[in-house]
Amino acid sequence: MKLREVRQLVQVQAPVLSRSRRVLASAYNVAEYRAAAQRALPPGIFDYLEGGSEDEVTLRRNRDSFDRWGLMPQWGPVTGPDTTTTVLGRVSALPLTLTPTGATRLFHPEGELAVARAAAAAGVPYGLAGLSTVSMENVAAQSPGLERWFNIGLSSDMGYQQAKLDRCAAAGYRALLVGVDTRALGSRERDRKNGFTAPPALTLASLLGIAARPGWWMNFLRADGLRFPNLEPAGTDAGLVTPSVWQQILGHSDASRGWADLETLRAMWPGKIILKGCVNPDDVARAQEIGMDAVQLSNHGGRQLDHMLSPMDVLEESRQRVGGGLELIVDSGIRRGSDIVKALALGADACSVGRPYLYGLAAAGSPGVSRVIEILAEELRRTMTLVGVSSVAELQQRGAGIVRDLRGAAPEARVAASEALREAM
Numbered sequence: 522m523k524l525r526e527v528r529q530l531v532q533v534q535a536p537v538l539s540r541s542r543r544v545l546a547s548a549y550n551v552a553e554y555r556a557a558a559q560r561a562l563p564p565g566i567f568d569y570l571e572g573g574s575e576d577e578v579t580l581r582r583n584r585d586s587f588d589r590w591g592l593m594p595q596w597g598p599v600t601g602p603d604t605t606t607t608v609l610g611r612v613s614a615l616p617l618t619l620t621p622t623g624a625t626r627l628f629h630p631e632g633e634l635a636v637a638r639a640a641a642a643a644g645v646p647y648g649l650a651g652l653s654t655v656s657m658e659n660v661a662a663q664s665p666g667l668e669r670w671f672n673i674g675l676s677s678d679m680g681y682q683q684a685k686l687d688r689c690a691a692a693g694y695r696a697l698l699v700g701v702d703t704r705a706l707g708s709r710e711r712d713r714k715n716g717f718t719a720p721p722a723l724t725l726a727s728l729l730g731i732a733a734r735p736g737w738w739m740n741f742l743r744a745d746g747l748r749f750p751n752l753e754p755a756g757t758d759a760g761l762v763t764p765s766v767w768q769q770i771l772g773h774s775d776a777s778r779g780w781a782d783l784e785t786l787r788a789m790w791p792g793k794i795i796l797k798g799c800v801n802p803d804d805v806a807r808a809q810e811i812g813m814d815a816v817q818l819s820n821h822g823g824r825q826l827d828h829m830l831s832p833m834d835v836l837e838e839s840r841q842r843v844g845g846g847l848e849l850i851v852d853s854g855i856r857r858g859s860d861i862v863k864a865l866a867l868g869a870d871a872c873s874v875g876r877p878y879l880y881g882l883a884a885a886g887s888p889g890v891s892r893v894i895e896i897l898a899e900e901l902r903r904t905m906t907l908v909g910v911s912s913v914a915e916l917q918q919r920g921a922g923i924v925r926d927l928r929g930a931a932p933e934a935r936v937a938a939s940e941a942l943r944e945a946m
């Protein structure tokens with residue numbers, strides 16, 4: 522065969538020299554973006570992104586909790602499929618939100634601004650962390666079309682709380698994500714080992730790890746110093762992280778806060794409120810009783826209480842407890858469009874991702890975040906088509922009929938069933 526004929530049959534791609542463009546051109550799933558993030562970040566920073574608490578049992582369970590469910594397609598015509606839905610009463614292009622992650626500028630100098638741009642372009646909500654490294658006003662100014670949510674803790678200082686709510690309202694944040702899973706900080710032992718504590722006490726190994734990633738540290742040094750401007754009064758973005766800010770970070774959650782404080786917050790905030798970080802159906806039911814608009818079932822991506830249940834373990838029961846009256850969002854472990862299909866079939870209104878968009882950010886900045894959202898959207902559409910549903914509404918209507926709990930049947934029963942099948946064949 523002549524070279525010309527080979528060329529007609531096989532297209533050879535030109536090599537791409539820029540590392541981020543190479544990733545954008547070649548990475549085709551979230552796992553590949555994870556690998557690219559690992560190559561781009563100093564090991565200690567990657568550990569901060571990736572790690573879970575203590576033995577990381579919950580971190581591993583989060584993936585397992587999706588794999589436990591099998592999909593059961595039904596034959597029939599499919600159109601579209603249409604992934605549009607509503608989340609908290611607003612149209613969203615996908616049943617997907619980007620969940621808050623603190624200190625995002627550690628992963629890329631543009632940090633939360635890059636994430637916000639990608640979320641706005643994709644037409645999905647973004648929850649900004651209270652510990653974000655760009656101010657909530659700056660994010661709002663640079664992403665005017667974004668559906669913006671803000672992550673807060675409950676404070677006993679009503680003046681401080683009211684000032685924070687006023688800032689959120691003035692900057693056009695429509696919903697509050699109230700974290701209830703950080704009564705104490707989870708022990709992330711990778712961070713302790715690396716010296717990624719508050720304030721940081723980097724080990725020699727961490728410093729060498731940073732030195733080995735010149736792309737990362739040159740960007741980091743060129744960018745503005747790392748700050749947590751939402752902890753300070755509005756307009757004081759200029760100060761670096763001071764000892765008092767570290768104190769606030771460490772004292773971020775006040776374990777003495779409870780349901781009465783949530784009721785107070787409900788009375789103070791006219792917008793939407795999402796309770797983030799529970800997996801107990803009793804808590805979900807109580808959230809509904811006191812007028813929360815949604816619950817984000819979450820174990821903080823396995824970063825807080827180790828051995829905590831995964832949202833997928835409690836989703837069906839939670840949905841049964843609240844009927845259709847409360848929106849349920851699921852996070853912790855979502856890495857594929859098929860995960861979203863499973864969660865929606867079991868009663869979720871939407872899913873939320875943390876690490877996946879951070880992988881995209883670390884690997885390729887804002888285009889990387891966009892690409893990760895696109896990958897999840899493509900996988901969602903493909904899975905919906907293969908399963909046999911044309912819209913999110915149809916997927917939710919068909920519900921549990923689409924999924925089977927592979928652990929539901931006793932193993933002996935499954936073995937007997939497959940033996941009977943083999944005999945019949």
Ligand SMILES: Cc1cc2nc3c(=O)[nH]c(=O)nc-3n(C[C@H](O)[C@H](O)[C@H](O)COP(=O)(O)O)c2cc1C
Pocket residue numbers: 569570571583620621622623650651652672700797819820821822823824852853854855873874875876877
């Ligand atoms: C690096 C990092 C920082 C996070 N920071 C916050 C935070 O400030 N507030 C919060 O409520 N959750 C935080 N989370 C938890 C996420 O909001 C979310 O619950 C979790 O990442 C979902 O799991 P996933 O990463 O497997 O998608 C953080 C998660 C990561 C990975």
